[in-house]
Ligand code: B12
């Protein structure tokens with residue numbers, strides 16, 4: 001049975017806690033759910049690190065791309081999901097400063113203070129527990145999220161409950177509510193505060209995808225994978241929505257409530273569940289939905305579909321692990337990843353590759369060719385991460401048994417973008433960072449800005465599908481082209497000029513794509529680069545100067561109350 005009691009095959013992940021006892025006030029208890037405090041992109045004593053900003057792309061994907069880097073923030077979806085699925089009065093406090101957090105717990109009487117965190121931010125959790133004991137001594141402190149996987153965490157922080165695994169069912173049980181009740185999906189706009197080339201994009205209703213969370217965990221159980229391990233490991237996961245019908249209903253509701261047609265599907269391996277995905281496609285066809293979807297999927301899961309099925313489903317962005325050809329992960333077996341990524345791009349599907357630096361077989365001699373191999377996929381985006389034994393994973397267990405963990409590494413530095421936290425057989429800790437940084441730079445140098453690459457993929461999709469018989473698919477590409485071709489052409493105009501300094505050949509390729517856009521665009525879009533191009537060039541250069549001066553970006557504090565009545 002899963003945590004929502006719907007399926008016999010899925011098991012409950014470990015959701016344990018110290019001294020579990022239902023809260024005496026039950027659903028009357030007043031709850032605060034907070035993310036850890038910022039600012040984040042700076043070095044401080046609580047564990048913030050300037051190289052670890054609260055951003056997805058700039059943290060681990062486009063961080064070497066300077067002013068071309070895609071900058072945006074994402075809300076803390078775990079606590080939004082919990083808030084939506086309990087009937088107690090509940091506040092979500094996202095990205096507070098320390099002062100915001102202190103003010104909130106001092107001015108409202110919370111029976112429960114819930115803190116959500118990942119491992120790197122354990123120092124902040126410790127401080128927030130200390131502050132809560134001081135400023136709100138009657139509150140019960142509950143800590144959840146990946147931080148709970150740290151061995152001995154109960155001695156590092158002063159919390160009453162430390163929750164491992166899925167949090168909605170735990171919180172419902174804690175409040176005496178029905179933990180098997182259906183999940184109500186919160187309204188989530190996937191990203192905000194987006195900046196490219198020094199321009200902050202306007203936030204229009206419906207312009208940004210909605211996040212949908214069909215499940216947590218992944219049954220593939222790769223040895224390093226923390227999300228898989230946290231929700232039960234190999235063979236396990238928790239489904240919030242079992243069928244294509246349920247998913248369709250949620251997406252349909254989001255379409256109406258948020259005015260969106262595109263969805264960021266937050267599921268570690270969405271395509272693995274073919275029956276659900278195909279059920280969803282049937283409903284989309286029936287209702288003539290021309291939706292787009294960004295998904296995560298492993299290569300073995302992608303192979304369950306023809307490219308046409310993926311296009312029909314509206315998959316327009318796909319994040320897949322490439323790891324390394326010699327890594328031996330089951331998910332990659334029998335896959336020619338070059339051919340796969342090329343084919344996806346030719347069908348207008350943006351590919352985000354993910355490669356691990358510092359696998360067991362890597363040496364200073366072969367790492368450069370392994371990175372070159374990864375870069376040669378020419379994916380639209382490429383994430384590089386250090387091989388990192390993270391608490392809770394089989395890899396961590398193995399490294400501990402082999403006594404290869406480095407014990408003097410601060411958890412704040414165990415995020416895969418700094419240096420090894422273990423003794424590698426052939427690569428030193430210092431070199432691990434050098435190789436990692438080089439991988440990002442090499443991808444940028446060889447393949448150009450990701451913004452150019454996604455424009456190129458859109459163009460390929462448009463050319464292939466602009467006269468396609470299925471109107472759902474045709475309209476999807478037509479509307480993206482209409483919305484973006486003028487903007488992309490203008491951005492390409494500026495990129496072409498700026499990239500000459502980095503690589504003249506890539507600059508020439510950018511020019512060729514811009515020319516093609518011109519041919520394929522309508523009158524207005526064709527005229528836009530003459531005006532917008534120089535503006536983009538100016539803002540790009542201004543942004544470069546700002547970044548050189550150390551400019552960083554922080555998400556704003558967000559406070560949301562639900563079922564609320566003032567005490
Ligand atoms: C969105 C996201 C982000 C956003 C941040 C969002 C935010 N506001 O915090 C961005 C892009 C900024 C980000 C950044 C980073 N991230 Co991140 N991120 C994710 C991602 C993709 C989705 C998170 C999510 O919403 N999941 C869905 C929700 C439903 O699941 P959940 O958050 O786990 O919540 C459930 C439970 O954990 C629990 N729970 C959570 N909070 C609480 C609180 C209470 C009180 C209770 C009871 C329960 C509970 O209940 C929830 C419902 O079941 C995950 C991967 C993943 N699939 O989860 C990685 C992930 C969380 N990130 C990770 C990492 C390492 C990072 C970075 C360090 C970047 C990097 N180098 O990889 C930075 C850190 C930035 C910083 N300074 O803190 C790791 C965490 C590893 C670990 N073991 O700690 C993950 C798991 C990715 C991975 N597989 O490596 N991230």
Ligand code: SF4
Pocket residue numbers: 218219220221222225226227228268269298321331
């Ligand atoms: S396939 Fe991806 S999400 Fe699944 S266990 Fe492996 S790394 Fe994790």
